[in-house]
Amino acid sequence: MSDQDSEPVLDVDFFRRWIGTAAASVEREADRLTELDSAIGDADHGSNLQRGFRAVTAELEKAAPETPGAVLILAGRQLISTVGGASGPLYGTLLRRTGKALGDSAEVTPARLAEALGEGVAAVAQLGGAKAGDKTMIDALEPAVAALGTSYAAAAAAAEEGAVATVPLQARKGRASYLGERSIGHQDPGATSSALLIAALAETAGEGSADAESAGA
Amino acid sequence: MLINVPETVVADALRGMAAAHPELSVDVDNRVVVRRDAPVAGKVGLVSGGGSGHEPLHGGFVGPGMLSAACPGEVFTSPVPDQMVRAATAVDSGAGVLFIVKNYTGDVLNFDMAAELAEDEGVRVAKVLVNDDVAVTDSLFTAGRRGTGATLFVEKIAGAAAEEGAPLERVEAIGRQVNESARSFGVALSAVTTPSKGSPTFDLPDGELELGIGIHGEPGRERRAMMTAREIADFAVDAVLEDLRPSGPVLALVNGMGATPLLELYGFNAEVQRVLAERGVAVARTLVGNYVTSLDMAGCSVTLCQVDEDLLRLWDAPVQTPALRWGR
Numbered sequence: 001m002s003d004q005d006s007e008p009v010l011d012v013d014f015f016r017r018w019i020g021t022a023a024a025s026v027e028r029e030a031d032r033l034t035e036l037d038s039a040i041g042d043a044d045h046g047s048n049l050q051r052g053f054r055a056v057t058a059e060l061e062k063a064a065p066e067t068p069g070a071v072l073i074l075a076g077r078q079l080i081s082t083v084g085g086a087s088g089p090l091y092g093t094l095l096r097r098t099g100k101a102l103g104d105s106a107e108v109t110p111a112r113l114a115e116a117l118g119e120g121v122a123a124v125a126q127l128g129g130a131k132a133g134d135k136t137m138i139d140a141l142e143p144a145v146a147a148l149g150t151s152y153a154a155a156a157a158a159a160e161e162g163a164v165a166t167v168p169l170q171a172r173k174g175r176a177s178y179l180g181e182r183s184i185g186h187q188d189p190g191a192t193s194s195a196l197l198i199a200a201l202a203e204t205a206g207e208g209s210a211d212a213e214s215a216g217a
Numbered sequence: 218m219l220i221n222v223p224e225t226v227v228a229d230a231l232r233g234m235a236a237a238h239p240e241l242s243v244d245v246d247n248r249v250v251v252r253r254d255a256p257v258a259g260k261v262g263l264v265s266g267g268g269s270g271h272e273p274l275h276g277g278f279v280g281p282g283m284l285s286a287a288c289p290g291e292v293f294t295s296p297v298p299d300q301m302v303r304a305a306t307a308v309d310s311g312a313g314v315l316f317i318v319k320n321y322t323g324d325v326l327n328f329d330m331a332a333e334l335a336e337d338e339g340v341r342v343a344k345v346l347v348n349d350d351v352a353v354t355d356s357l358f359t360a361g362r363r364g365t366g367a368t369l370f371v372e373k374i375a376g377a378a379a380e381e382g383a384p385l386e387r388v389e390a391i392g393r394q395v396n397e398s399a400r401s402f403g404v405a406l407s408a409v410t411t412p413s414k415g416s417p418t419f420d421l422p423d424g425e426l427e428l429g430i431g432i433h434g435e436p437g438r439e440r441r442a443m444m445t446a447r448e449i450a451d452f453a454v455d456a457v458l459e460d461l462r463p464s465g466p467v468l469a470l471v472n473g474m475g476a477t478p479l480l481e482l483y484g485f486n487a488e489v490q491r492v493l494a495e496r497g498v499a500v501a502r503t504l505v506g507n508y509v510t511s512l513d514m515a516g517c518s519v520t521l522c523q524v525d526e527d528l529l530r531l532w533d534a535p536v537q538t539p540a541l542r543w544g545r
Contacts, residue, residue, distance in 0.1 A: 034414070042293045042433045043414040051291075080330065085268075085294040089326035127326065174322045177359035178435050 009107040014204060015071040016060060022200035023053035029196060036189040040176040045087065045189040052083035052091070068108050072099025086174055087190065090124050090137060097123040114148035121145050128173060135171040135183065139163065140194035156202035159195040166191045223412040227269045227289055234276060238539050241279055248300050250276040251286040255308040261379040261388045262286065262308030264301060265317040265372060267324055268293040270411070270512045271432055274368060277540030283376035284317075284538070292411050292512070293433045295323030301331035305340050313341035313385035315392060317371055319364025320348035321433075343385050345392035347371055349401045349520065351460040352429030352438050363431045366470050366509050366520030367399035370532075373541065377534035391531070395522060402429065402456040403518035404449055405474065409434035409511050428452065432474070432511040446481070450488030453519045458496055463523040466501040468532060469493070470520040475510035477517055482506065485517055493521075501529055508540065 026033075030046035037045035056078045065071045076096030080088050098120030102108055108116075121141045130136040144159035164187065171183035174190070202208055220226050228245055235243035242251045256262065265275045266288030275287035285308035290296035305314045314335065318328045325346070332342040347364035375392035383391070405427040408417035411434065418434035421427055426449075429438030444452070471486040473479070486505045493500055501524055509518070524532065535544030 038414060038418055042435065043411055043418055044291070044294055047413055048291065048294060081297050081299050084290045084297045084327065085323035086321075086326055088295075088297055088323070089330055128322065172359065174360055175433065175435060178353060178363070178431060180354075180359070182436065 009109055010068060010113060011107045012066060012068055012071060015068040018201050018204040019056060019060065019071060019075050021204050022197050023057050025196040025200050026050055026053045026193070029193075033189050033193055036187055036192055039186040040171065040179055040183045041189060042175060044085070045193065048083050048085055048087055049091070049193055052079045052088065055079075055082040067102075067104050067106055069099045069102035069104055072096065072102065075099075086128070087193075090128055090190070093127050094120045094124045094137075094141070096120075110148075114145065117148065118145045130173045133169060134173045135166045135169040135176065135188045135191070136173050137188075137190040137194040139166050139169070139188065140191040140198070144194075144198045151207060152202035152205040153207040156195070156199045156207070159198035163187060163191040163195040218410070218412060218415075220412055223415070226412045227291060230269070230272070231276075231289065234539075240537075241276075241539070244303075247303055248289055248296065249286060249304045249307065250279050250289070251304065251307050252280055252284075254281075255285050256310035257285075258310050259312055259382060260285075260310055261312045261383065261385050262305065262310065262314040263317060263372065263376050263379055263388070264288065264304045264308060264314055265368070266290065266296045266301060266304070266328075267319050267321070268295060268433070271510050273507075273540030274509045275372070278369070278372050278538050280536070280538035280542075282380050282534060282536035282538070282544075283372050283541065285314075285379075292413065295321065295327045298327050298331035298334055301328060302334045302338065305331070305335040305342065306338055309340045313343065315375060315379070315385065315388050316342060316344045317368065317375065317392060318344055318346050319368055320346050320361050321363065322360050324364075341385060343389040345371060345375070345389060345396060347396050349396065349399045350431065351400050351402055351456055352431070354438070365403060365432055366401040366472050366518050367396055367522060369470060369504075369508050369541075370399050370468060370520065370522045371395045373536060374528055374531045376536070377531035380534065381531075391528070395528065398461075398524070398528075399520055399522035400457045400461040401518050401520040402453040403431070403437070403474065403516065404428055404453060405430040405437065405514055405516040406443075407476065407513075407515040409514040411512065426516070429456075430511075430514075430516065432509060434511060434514065446485045447488045447491075449517070450485060450492050450519075453517075454489055454492040454496070454521075457519055457521050458498065461521055461523065463498055463521065465523055465525065466499040466529075467493075467521040467523050468529075469500050469503045470508065470518075470522075471503065471505045472509050472518045472520065473507035474514040474516040474518065475507055476513045476515040477507075479506065482517060489519055502532060
């Protein structure tokens with residue numbers, strides 16, 4: 001880890017790369033997300049996020065936002081305008097509120113990002129009326145935020161663990177909730193894509209899953 | 218499937234709709250269907266929308282006496298706020314706009330965001346949530362009852378009130394009253410195939426049916442060996458009556474899910490009317506057909522809506538839309 005130096009700062013380029021990496025993960029994992037969604041939803045989570053992140057990528061090229069906050073606000077707005085379903089407003093709110101919390105500084109510290117992401121996740125929980133254990137995005141995002149103080153790799157691992165832990169849960173929110181007990185035994189697609197977003201953050205910080213072990217050494 | 222590629226099914230359908238219905242203004246790029254004479258001076262605008270795949274809902278219900286505009290989303294995916302804001306500003310005459318929203322998480326979130334944005338643009342917005350599906354039990358622990366067949370009743374009756382010049386508060390109150398007076402129950406005889414997936418979203422073997430389904434290919438309350446139309450009517454009507462307990466006459470919608478022939482739907486309606494007569498429920502009007510569908514799903518739903526004289530008069534009022542037209 002880089003703690004021996006002064007605390008690193010994250011600039012606009014870092015945030016652009018984070019969103020770009022997330023978009024690439026969504027492209028790569030779209031079929032898997034859709035497959036998970038067909039078990040307990042309506043088989044479109046991957047294709048919907050794909051459409052959204054493609055639009056985000058195009059807009060980031062065009063608008064070239066100049067601060068970390070502006071990158072996330074733009075990405076969030078774009079997701080709200082293109083994804084639809086519940087994922088659009090929920091992911092859009094996550095990024096937009098995180099971006100708003102970052103304000104208009106040109107550089108932010110990791111601690112500041114952790115705090116802002118916490119605000120974003122709280123906004124998602126409020127909008128969707130979901131809490132931990134409801135088998136939603138929150139089950140990946142809350143543990144990730146809690147672990148961000150340790151390292152990005154720890155946050156990514158916590159998010160992945162949270163997503164996998166949705167398998168035995170019964171859905172209480174969203175369309176999967178109509179299935180009642182039949183939603184048990186399937187991993188939640190929203191928690192899964194949320195884990196991708198946090199994994200992309202770790203990868204951008206150079207703490208991707210491949211070098212997660214060596215990062216702690 | 219009768220399509221080109223899955224990615225363009227919604228846009229292709231809108232282009233076809235525009236060609237068939239010059240009385241509508243169809244914005245294919247922005248995905249908004251608006252009555253061509255909007256905004257109508259002094260009239261409250263009615264905007265609805267939802268995922269595509271339920272046609273003729275909602276675009277087929279745009280026209281005088283019903284919706285002012287509809288916003289189609291991707292297949293089974295809520296539209297985005299931009300569409301609703303565009304629709305609201307297009308139909309607002311200054312008298313305000315009523316959003317008619319089926320109770321699904323995505324629809325609710327997107328319409329909520331759109332309401333805020335439209336109000337920022339100076340449009341007064343009210344909302345009616347439709348949640349009539351009695352098959353969703355323990356609704357406290359789920360996203361709540363789904364909006365299904367009652368959407369047609371809300372759109373028609375609130376639409377008639379708006380056409381008469383009722384103010385926004387009144388149109389909203391009537392919409393609410395219709396929703397509170399209506400309940401639905403649906404049955405699937407086959408699963409549904411979405412264009413993007415290309416195979417059935419759940420596995421429903423021949424010789425079995427699924428009771429208590431929604432309109433998005435989600436499995437229902439329970440699965441049983443195939444039943445006769447008579448048995449299905451008993452089950453569905455009793456499920457509705459148990460929850461509705463009407464004290465007066467009802468409107469009956471005997472709705473096809475998309476792939477059930479009208480011949481079968483009329484036969485099913487005969488059984489529905491029989492049960493209602495046996496239970497002592499008077500039927501004021503009946504509508505039979507494919508109105509709130511789920512792509513290629515075979516099956517049916519029953520919606521009953523208790524009406525007073527005023528609601529019945531509004532139901533009978535003239536309507537001029539692609540899918541529903543009478544009077545005048």
